[in-house]
Amino acid sequence: MQGLTAIIITLNEAAHIEACLDAVAFADERIVVDSGSTDGTPELARAKGARVEMREWPGYAAQKNAATELASHDWILSVDADERVTPALAAEIRDTLQSPTHAGYRVPRVTFHLGRWIRTTDWYPDYQLRLYDRRRGRWTPRRVHESVTVDGAPGRLGGELQHYAYRDIAHHVDTINKYTTLAAEQMHADGRRAGVGDLLLHPPAAFARNYLLRRGIADGVPGFIISAMNTHYVFLKFAKLWALGRE
Numbered sequence: 610m611q612g613l614t615a616i617i618i619t620l621n622e623a624a625h626i627e628a629c630l631d632a633v634a635f636a637d638e639r640i641v642v643d644s645g646s647t648d649g650t651p652e653l654a655r656a657k658g659a660r661v662e663m664r665e666w667p668g669y670a671a672q673k674n675a676a677t678e679l680a681s682h683d684w685i686l687s688v689d690a691d692e693r694v695t696p697a698l699a700a701e702i703r704d705t706l707q708s709p710t711h712a713g714y715r716v717p718r719v720t721f722h723l724g725r726w727i728r729t730t731d732w733y734p735d736y737q738l739r740l741y742d743r744r745r746g747r748w749t750p751r752r753v754h755e756s757v758t759v760d761g762a763p764g765r766l767g768g769e770l771q772h773y774a775y776r777d778i779a780h781h782v783d784t785i786n787k788y789t790t791l792a793a794e795q796m797h798a799d800g801r802r803a804g805v806g807d808l809l810l811h812p813p814a815a816f817a818r819n820y821l822l823r824r825g826i827a828d829g830v831p832g833f834i835i836s837a838m839n840t841h842y843v844f845l846k847f848a849k850l851w852a853l854g855r856e
Contacts, residue, residue: 612682698768
């Protein structure tokens with residue numbers, strides 16, 4: 610079996626880091642790169658047996674690439690502190706690393722919100738490339754939604770990565786505000802501009818896709834709320850992009 614290093618970047622993740630590290634205890638090495646936590650995250654991680662390195666924040670992709678370079682093994686499993694590797698996914702990773710056939714593997718991520726696991730809307734299956742050979746893959750710098758680029762087409766695993774993204778709706782709203790700013794800035798940097806058509810067409814299309822086509826309706830009130838919040842995300846993203854174009 611190929612050796613495996615699990616990497617986690619953190620900032621004030623005391624509420625999550627212990628459970629996250631427990632879920633990747635099957636890895637040969639666990640590395641936490643912390644960017645200045647004041648809530649005891651580094652101490653909790655060390656108590657769990659993880660190697661902890663302190664590093665100023667350079668951005669998501671740069672921090673994950675830096676964590677990757679610290680690893681003792683070439684195969685990397687990158688998880689966020691609010692994510693949990695399920696036993697089924699852990700077993701599948703171990704089996705895959707017996708004889709890997711791809712440079713990287715995407716895994717389906719399922720989010721817990723409003724009292725249930727959400728397996729509808731744009732949230733599922735939220736495939737994430739998290740298992741990769743660092744000799745043939747690297748995090749691509751972007752302001753938001755950074756991802757790993759690997760040589761060739763990645764493979765897919767079936768075990769789920771669990772995501773505890775939001776404490777409540779207020780936290781969800783705060784996160785939307787943060788990430789729509791980053792998304793608009795990235796789109797603007799890429800040369801994209803927004804007009805009234807984007808504001809009129811994209812949000813209702815997003816609601817129809819989330820609530821009807823991707824079956825948010827099957828999740829009752831939580832599915833409606835998430836579909837509406839995803840629509841709000843799209844509206845804010847294009848509104849902020851429009852504003853950037855007028856500056």
